[in-house]
Amino acid sequence: MLDKSSKIYVAGHHGLVGSAIWNNLKARGYENLVGRSHKELDLLDPVAVKAFFDQEQPDAVVLAAAHVGGIMANLQYRADFIYQNLQIQQNVIGEAWKHGVKKLLFLGSTCIYPGEAPQPMPEDCLLTSPLEYTNEPYAIAKIAGLKMCESFNLQYGTNYIAVMPTNLYGPNDNFHLENSHVLPAMIRKIHLAKCLNEGDWEAVRKDLSLRPVSMKVPKMVDGQAAPDTAAAKATQTIMATAASDEYTILQVLRHYGITPQAVTLWGTGSPMREFLWSEEMADASVHCLLNVDFQDILDNQDFINNRDGIKEIRNCHINVGTGKELTIRQLSELVVKAVGFEGEVAFDASKPDGTMRKMIDVSKLHSLGWHHKIEIEEGVQKLFEWYKASLN
Numbered sequence: 001m002l003d004k005s006s007k008i009y010v011a012g013h014h015g016l017v018g019s020a021i022w023n024n025l026k027a028r029g030y031e032n033l034v035g036r037s038h039k040e041l042d043l044l045d046p047v048a049v050k051a052f053f054d055q056e057q058p059d060a061v062v063l064a065a066a067h068v069g070g071i072m073a074n075l076q077y078r079a080d081f082i083y084q085n086l087q088i089q090q091n092v093i094g095e096a097w098k099h100g101v102k103k104l105l106f107l108g109s110t111c112i113y114p115g116e117a118p119q120p121m122p123e124d125c126l127l128t129s130p131l132e133y134t135n136e137p138y139a140i141a142k143i144a145g146l147k148m149c150e151s152f153n154l155q156y157g158t159n160y161i162a163v164m165p166t167n168l169y170g171p172n173d174n175f176h177l178e179n180s181h182v183l184p185a186m187i188r189k190i191h192l193a194k195c196l197n198e199g200d201w202e203a204v205r206k207d208l209s210l211r212p213v214s215m216k217v218p219k220m221v222d223g224q225a226a227p228d229t230a231a232a233k234a235t236q237t238i239m240a241t242a243a244s245d246e247y248t249i250l251q252v253l254r255h256y257g258i259t260p261q262a263v264t265l266w267g268t269g270s271p272m273r274e275f276l277w278s279e280e281m282a283d284a285s286v287h288c289l290l291n292v293d294f295q296d297i298l299d300n301q302d303f304i305n306n307r308d309g310i311k312e313i314r315n316c317h318i319n320v321g322t323g324k325e326l327t328i329r330q331l332s333e334l335v336v337k338a339v340g341f342e343g344e345v346a347f348d349a350s351k352p353d354g355t356m357r358k359m360i361d362v363s364k365l366h367s368l369g370w371h372h373k374i375e376i377e378e379g380v381q382k383l384f385e386w387y388k389a390s391l392n
Contacts (some may be wrong), residue, residue, distance in 0.1 A: 002030075002060055003104060009034045009058035010071035011043060014296040017165070019172045020282035021062055028182040028286065034058060044084060053099045060103040061096045062289065063145075067138075068109075071266065071354050073179035074135045075266070085141035093148050097158060102162040105289045106149050108142040110274075110319065110360050111135045112164060120323060120361040123164075123315040124242030130357045146317045153294045154313060161288050165323030166360055167282060169379065171279030171386050177213055177256045182328065183275060186335050188386050189263045190254060194341040204249060206391050209242035215255040221356060237261075262344040266351035269329030274359045275322050276384070277374040282322045282355055287370045292318075300367060319360040320371045334377060 002008070004366075008025060012018035013035030025033060034056050041064055067084040069281040074081060080179075089106075096104050113121045121300035131139045147376045149160035159358045180188075188207070195203040216235040240252035257264030297385055307310050365371075374382075 004029050005032055006059040006064065006102075007032045007034060008060045009056060010064060011036075011088075012063070015064060015174070016170060016173050016178050017281055017285070018062070018064035019283050020170065020279045021064060024279070024282040024286045028234060029341055030173060032337070035365065042087045043091055046091050049095050050098075054096040055336070058101060060105075060289065061092065061101050062105045062285070063092050063106075064107050064285075065092070066107070068181075069175075069179040070181050070185065071134050072140055072354055075352075078137045081135075082137035082141050085138060086144060089141065089145040089148060093152070093160070093285070095144070096160075097152055097156065102159065103289060104149065104158070105285055106145050106160060106162040107285065108146050108162055108164045108317065109139070110164050110166050110358055111139045111355075111356070112143050113358070113360075115355050117355050120359045121319070122361040123317055123319055123364060126315050126317075126381065127357045131200055134352060134354050137320065149178045150314065150316050153316070156389075159294050161294065162317040163285055163288055163320050163325065164317050164360070165281045165284075166274040166276050166319075166358070168276055168278045168281050169383055170281075171383075173278070173383065174385075175211060176372045179245070180271070180304060183331065183335075183380070183383065184387075186265065186332060186340070187380075187387055188333050189256065189258050189265070190287055190332075190341045190345070192341045192386065193258050193260065193263045193338050193343055196250075196253070197256070197341070197343050199248065203391075205242040205384075208240055208244070208249065210238055210391060212241045213252050213256065214239045215252045219385070257348070259383075260343070263341070264346045264348050265328070265332060266348055267328065267353040268349045269327060269332065269347040271328050271353045271355065272325040272357040272359065273328060274321050274323070274325045275331075275376050275379065277379045280372050280374055281320060284365065284372075288318060288368070292368050300364075319362050320365055321360045321362050322375075323359065325357070325359040326376060331376070331380075335378045335384070337383045 008017050010022050013022045014037060042048055065088055067081055113125055114129040116129055117125045146162035149162045154160045169183040169228050174180040175184045175188045177185060179222055214237045216237055219236045239253055240249045303313050
C-alpha cells in the first residue's frame with residue numbers, strides 16, 4: 001500500500017495525462033513525486049533508464065509516456081509508433097521489475113480493440129478479430145504493454161495495473177495541426193478560421209507565434225516547378241509564423257483545410273467517438289493506483305478453463321471512459337458553438353474515417369468505485385477556454 005511518503009515516478013509528467021496525474025497526486029497530498037523531461041531522460045535509451053532507476057529507487061511508477069498522434073501521424077509514421085512505444089515500455093516496465101517497484105500503473109489506449117469490435121467494447125473483446133489498420137502499430141505496442149503487466153503479475157507476483165483510456169482531451173493537449181488528436185485539432189482549426197473570417201490578424205499571428213505551422217511543396221527552379229525527374233523531386237517547407245506575410249499564412253492554413261469562410265475536416269463526420277476529460281482520466285488513474293490491486297481484479301473476474309484444464313487469466317486491464325458517444329459531426333457543432341465561428345464546416349470524404357465506433361464498456365471501472373462527472377458539452381468549452389488562455 002502506498003502512503004503519502006512513497007516516492008512515485010511519473011513518466012511523461014509534462015504530457016496531457018501525465019501532467020494531470022501529477023497534479024492529482026499533489027492535490028491528494030503525495031509530494032514525493034519524481035519526473036524527468038525528455039531532455040533530461042530519454043526513455044528510448046535503456047542505459048539511461050537503468051541509471052535513473054538506480055539513482056531514484058521509486059516505490060511506484062506511472063507510465064504515462066508514449067509516442068502518440070492522430071490518423072495522419074499513425075499512417076505516415078508507422079515504424080515510429082511501434083518501435084518507440086515498445087522501447088519505452090520495455091525499458092520502464094523492465095527496470096521497475098528489476099528494482100522491486102511496489103506498484104505500477106500502465107496507460108494504454110482503447111485503440112487496442114478490434115476495428116469491428118462489439119459496442120460497447122468490453123475488456124474481453126481484446127484480440128478477437130483484426131485491429132483497425134490506421135493505428136495497428138500503436139495498438140500492437142499498447143497490447144504488448146498490458147500483456148507485460150499481466151504476465152509479470154502472473155509470473156512474479158507483481159502489482160501492475162493497466163488502464164485503457166478512451167479518447168482524451170484537456171489542459172496541455174497537443175494542438176499541432178499534423179499530429180494532434182481530433183478534438184484539439186478541431187478547436188484550433190475553427191479558432192483560426194474564425195480569426196481569419198473576422199480579419200483578426202493579430203490573433204492569427206499570436207497563435208502562430210506559439211505554434212508555427214508548415215507545409216511541404218515542390219522546390220522551384222528559376223521561378224518554375226522543378227522538372228519531374230527522380231533527382232528533382234525534392235520539396236521545400238513553407239512555414240507560417242507570426243512574422244510571415246498574410247499570403248503565406250493563408251496558403252499554409254488552406255493546406256490544413258482552414259480558410260476565412262470554412263473549415264474542412266477529414267472523413268465523413270459519421271464515426272462515433274467517446275471522449276474523457278484528461279483530469280478525470282487522471283483521477284481514475286490515481287484511484288486505480290492507490291485503491292486497486294491486481295488481486296482485486298482476479299477476485300472480481302470470471303476466467304474460463306481451456307480444454308487442457310488450464311485457467312486462462314487474461315484481459316485484466318481496465319477500460320476508463322464515460323460510456324457515452326457522439327459523432328464527429330456533432331462534436332464539430334459543439335466546437336463551432338464554443339468558438340463562435342459563423343462559417344461552414346465541411347468534411348472531406350476522400351480522407352479516412354478510422355474506426356467507425358469506439359465506445360467502451362466501463363462496468364468494470366464502475367465496479368471498482370469510479371465514475372466520470374464532466375460531460376462533453378462542458379469539456380469542449382473548458383478546452384477552448386484553456387486554449388485561448390495559452391495564447392496570452
